[in-house]
Each structure stands twice: as structure tokens, then as C-alpha cells.
Amino acid sequence: MxxxxxxxxxxxxxxxxxxxxxxxxxxxxxxxxxxxxxxxxxxxxxxxxxxxxxxxxxxxxxxxxxxxxxxxxxxxxxxxxxxxxxxxxxxxxxxxxxxxxxxxxxxxxxxxxxxxxxxxxxxxxxxxxxxxxxxxxxxxxxxxVEPLVIGLHAVRRAKIRAGESCAIIGAGATGLMTMLCAREAGARPIVFSDRALDRRESALRLGADAAVDPRMHHAGAAMAKLTGAPPDVVFDCAGEPGTLAEAISVVRPRGRVVAASASMEDDGFPPGLAMGKELDIRFSFGLEPGEVEETIEMLASGRISxxxxxxxxxxxxxxxxxxxxxxxxxxxxxxxxxx
Ligand SMILES: [Zn+2]
Ligand SMILES: [Zn+2]
Structure with a gap:
């Protein structure tokens, strides 16, 4: 061959x-x-x-x-x-x-x-x-299916409920797949944070409600413009040094942070801020039995494209x-x- x-x-x-x-x-x-x-x-x-x-x-x-x-x-x-x-x-x-x-x-x-x-x-x-x-x-x-099921698993780990607002840090494939699954689960609105203009444009083209450059704008403030409050859930789909700290700073008090990507370097984050907000921080890796079949069904039925x-x-x-x-x-x- x-x-x-x-x-x-x-x-x-x-x-x-x-x-x-x-x-x-x-x-x-x-x-x-x-x-x-x-x-x-x-x-x-x-x-x-x-x-x-x-x-x-x-x-x-x-x-x-x-x-x-x-x-x-x-x-x-x-x-x-x-x-x-x-x-x-x-x-x-x-x-x-x-x-x-x-x-x-x-x-x-x-x-x-x-x-x-x-x-x-x-x-x-x-x-x-x-x-x-x-x-x-x-x-x-x-x-x-393989990249989409990573997004589905992250959304499940976040326990998203319909009508909750989400910010996603990182508009690469993992972030975009997570957006498709979060939207299917009823999350609204969805705001992205990414330094790259081309990736922010992809996110907007695929239906994100806003996309900001974190060097210029804070995603929590961008969400507050839309809903009056910072996001309920923040996904770290960039996994770069500093993005977990960004997620903690962006999410609302008592919100949830889910890391779907992780930096392979030691990466300090502010525990005092996370504690002050009483956050739930979870990591998402691997799959649950049944999630691949569900992902195939979502694609085959057209619920997600x-x-x-x-x-x-x-x-x-x-x-x-x-x-x-x-x-x-x-x-x-x-x-x-x-x-
Ligand atoms: Zn891959
Ligand atoms: Zn085995």
C-alpha cells in the first residue's frame, strides 16, 4: 500500500x-x-x-x-x-x-x-x-469524530445546563469542537478569547457570539456586555502557559472552569482568586463509554455539523x-x- x-x-x-x-x-x-x-x-x-x-x-x-x-x-x-x-x-x-x-x-x-x-x-x-x-x-x-468527542467530553465534565453562558479560551480545533457541543447542549452566549485574528474569525464564522484578543479585552467583560455578568463556565482549550489563570480570572464567582487542554510546563495559577470565587476546576481527558457512539449519532442526525x-x-x-x-x-x- x-x-x-x-x-x-x-x-x-x-x-x-x-x-x-x-x-x-x-x-x-x-x-x-x-x-x-x-x-x-x-x-x-x-x-x-x-x-x-x-x-x-x-x-x-x-x-x-x-x-x-x-x-x-x-x-x-x-x-x-x-x-x-x-x-x-x-x-x-x-x-x-x-x-x-x-x-x-x-x-x-x-x-x-x-x-x-x-x-x-x-x-x-x-x-x-x-x-x-x-x-x-x-x-x-x-x-x-475523534476531535469532536473531546469537545463532548469536556462539555459533559462541565455539566452545562441550557441557557448557561460560556467562554472558551483558544479557538483552535479543540475550542471550536467544544463550542459545537456546548451550543448543542444549550449554552448561550459563547465568547472566545484567542490572540490570533484568523482563529477569532473562524470562531465568529462558526457562530461564536463574540471573540476577543486577550491582550486588548477581557473575555469576562466581553460576556458581561452581552449578559450583564461574567460567564458561568470557562473552557481552557488552549493549554498554554497562563491560559488556566486567564480562565480563573474570566469566570464568574462560583462558576466552573474545565481544562480540555493543558500546558506541559509548570504553570502557576492564582489559588487565592480561585478560592475567593469558590470555583470548581476540572480537567477533561479521555472518554466515557458511549460518548463515541453519541458523537457519531449527533453528526449522523445533523444535530451537529x-x-x-x-x-x-x-x-x-x-x-x-x-x-x-x-x-x-x-x-x-x-x-x-x-x-
Ligand atoms: Zn487530534
Ligand atoms: Zn484493553
């Missing part, structure tokens, strides 16, 4: 021929029909301190069709459309056997060198990492050039590879 592989930090990706995966016992092989390019892929391909192995196939946001069914796997048909999640579940542990592969104790990360990803014509996976999608739902929509976030679709051959272009400032939200 053809696959687009990582060579070295900051070097262009390369499309090469590699052996086809074969579905062994307990495995499935999926023909990749759509795979999103995530900012974490761009970041991993730049990292010189923690480089990916040469030859790694990236891509962890994907959908396709069942192409091979390994011995001992039942309940699938060749050609059936599926979403493949970003963890390769072991299929053996108690969680996997109970149908909760999302909680697999021994899963491998797809697309970052632990298990091959979706920048290829075929991918080997296991039933515990695969979710059926209805025929008629587009593969492009299927490729947005991620189509406006898909700004470009490309072939596998175009991927090395497009991937390099995405490393520069750009106006894309989600670019989808269709191998």
Missing part, C-alpha cells in the same frame, strides 16, 4: 510503498477514506527533543471501510463504514472484553510511532477501537506539501486527507 511517512524532525513527509497490513487473529484492517491533520501531528513532526521514529505513519482522526476481517472477529462486513479511534485497544483486558475499549488499560497511541496511523491506504486495528457509522454519513464527518470546520481536502500525494504549509501561519481549521 501507499503510506505517507515521517522521516526526521522538520523534514518533509514522504509518500512511499510499504507492505499491506494483514488482519491477524482478533484484528480488522480498514481502508482509510478520510483522515484529519491535527495540530498534535504538526507538533510531533517538529519535535527534536522527543522525535517520532523514522518511518512512523501519523494520523489519528480517521474513518474508512472494513477491508479485511481477521480470524475470530464477528459482526463486521467487508465495505462497512467505520470510525477508527486514536487508541489501539488491546482487546484482552477486562475493559476491552466488557466493550469499554475507551478505558483499555493497555492501549497504544495511534499515529505517533506506537501504532501506525491513517496517513495510509490501510490501517490495522481491533474491534475495541472501531465504531460503526451509518451508511450515508460522510467519511469526512467520520474523520471529525463539523462540515464548516473542514476547510480543505487533499490526496495522499498532496499531503507532504500540505503538511509543510500547515506548519506556517494559515487560515485552515481542518484539512482532511483522502488516501
Amino acid at each position: 501507499r503510506a505517507c511517512v515521517f522521516k526526521a524532525p522538520n523534514a518533509p513527509l514522504e509518500v512511499i510503498d510499504v507492505p499491506d497490513p494483514i488482519a491477524g487473529p482478533g484484528e480488522l484492517v480498514v481502508r482509510v477514506r478520510a483522515c484529519g491533520i491535527c495540530s498534535s501531528d504538526l507538533h510531533a513532526a517538529r519535535s527534536a527533543t522527543d522525535p517520532l521514529p523514522a518511518g512512523a505513519i501519523m494520523g489519528h482522526e480517521l474513518a474508512g471501510e472494513i477491508a479485511q476481517i481477521g480470524p475470530g472477529v464477528n459482526g463486521y462486513e467487508i465495505g462497512e463504514p467505520v470510525v477508527v479511534m486514536s487508541y489501539l485497544a488491546c482487546g484482552e483486558c477486562a475493559n476491552c472484553r466488557a466493550g469499554a475499549g475507551v478505558r483499555c488499560a493497555d492501549s497504544r497511541l495511534v499515529g505517533f510511532g506506537e501504532a501506525p496511523g491513517g496517513y495510509a491506504e490501510l490501517i490495522a486495528t481491533r474491534p475495541a477501537s472501531v465504531f460503526k457509522m451509518p451508511r450515508g454519513m460522510s467519511f469526512q464527518a467520520g474523520a471529525t 463539523t462540515a464548516p470546520l473542514i476547510t480543505h481536502a487533499i490526496s495522499l500525494d498532496d499531503l507532504p506539501r500540505a503538511f509543510a504549509a500547515l506548519q506556517q501561519p494559515n487560515r485552515q481549521v481542518r484539512v482532511i486527507v483522502e488516501p
Whole structure:
């Protein structure tokens, strides 16, 4: 099969021929029909301190069709459309056997060198990492399930009630996906805080009620202009040094802060301010069983559409050039590879 592989930090990706995966016992092989390019892929391909192995196939946001069914796997048909999640579940542990592969104790990360990803014509996976999608739902929509379910989980962690106001810090894909899920849960209005003009414009185009540059305007004040009070809930979807502190300063007293992204550096925040406001601060990571199925249902039924976030679709051959272009400032939200 053809696959687009990582060579070295900051070097262009390369499309090469590699052996086809074969579905062994307990495995499935999926023909990749759509795979999103995530900012974490761009970041991993730049990292010189923690480089990916040469030859790694990236891509962890994907959908396709069942192409091979390994011995001992039942309940699938060749050609059936599926979403493949970003963890390769072991299929053996108690969680996997109970149908909760999302909680697999021994899963491998797809697309970052632990298990091959979706920048290829075929991918080997296991039933515990695969979710059926209805025929008629587009593969492009299927490729947005993985990032969308992160937003759904964050909104669930926030326990959003209809009519609550939200601020979202960071208008990248995680922030925009969180907005779609918060709006579907009845949150109104929704205000963004982001330093980048292009990302603020994307948020407004996708239905945010306001979007401010935190160097110029405070998102709490922007919300107070709309509703008379700071937001009930603030999501940190940037995860940069200082954004958790910003969330604490923006939210109303007795409000909730949910971190859906996190800085990997130590990052001081003001506990006195958080205590004075008596805030609930929660972190959102991983998934609950059932959330992937719900996300697929929201997309298939049209309750949420991620189509406006898909700004470009490309072939596998175009991927090395497009991937390099995405490393520069750009106006894309989600670019989808269709191998
Ligand atoms: Zn991703
Ligand atoms: Zn497992």
C-alpha cells in the first residue's frame, strides 16, 4: 500500500510503498477514506527533543471501510463504514472484553510511532477501537469524530445546563469542537478569547457570539456586555502557559472552569482568586463509554455539523506539501486527507 511517512524532525513527509497490513487473529484492517491533520501531528513532526521514529505513519482522526476481517472477529462486513479511534485497544483486558475499549488499560497511541496511523491506504486495528457509522454519513464527518468527542467530553465534565453562558479560551480545533457541543447542549452566549485574528474569525464564522484578543479585552467583560455578568463556565482549550489563570480570572464567582487542554510546563495559577470565587476546576481527558457512539449519532442526525470546520481536502500525494504549509501561519481549521 501507499503510506505517507515521517522521516526526521522538520523534514518533509514522504509518500512511499510499504507492505499491506494483514488482519491477524482478533484484528480488522480498514481502508482509510478520510483522515484529519491535527495540530498534535504538526507538533510531533517538529519535535527534536522527543522525535517520532523514522518511518512512523501519523494520523489519528480517521474513518474508512472494513477491508479485511481477521480470524475470530464477528459482526463486521467487508465495505462497512467505520470510525477508527486514536487508541489501539488491546482487546484482552477486562475493559476491552466488557466493550469499554475507551478505558483499555493497555492501549497504544495511534499515529505517533506506537501504532501506525491513517496517513495510509490501510490501517490495522481491533474491534475495541472501531465504531460503526451509518451508511450515508460522510467519511469526512467520520474523520471529525475523534476531535469532536473531546469537545463532548469536556462539555459533559462541565455539566452545562441550557441557557448557561460560556467562554472558551483558544479557538483552535479543540475550542471550536467544544463550542459545537456546548451550543448543542444549550449554552448561550459563547465568547472566545484567542490572540490570533484568523482563529477569532473562524470562531465568529462558526457562530461564536463574540471573540476577543486577550491582550486588548477581557473575555469576562466581553460576556458581561452581552449578559450583564461574567460567564458561568470557562473552557481552557488552549493549554498554554497562563491560559488556566486567564480562565480563573474570566469566570464568574462560583462558576466552573474545565481544562480540555493543558500546558506541559509548570504553570502557576492564582489559588487565592480561585478560592475567593469558590470555583470548581476540572480537567477533561479521555472518554466515557458511549460518548463515541453519541458523537457519531449527533453528526449522523445533523444535530451537529463539523462540515464548516473542514476547510480543505487533499490526496495522499498532496499531503507532504500540505503538511509543510500547515506548519506556517494559515487560515485552515481542518484539512482532511483522502488516501
Ligand atoms: Zn487530534
Ligand atoms: Zn484493553
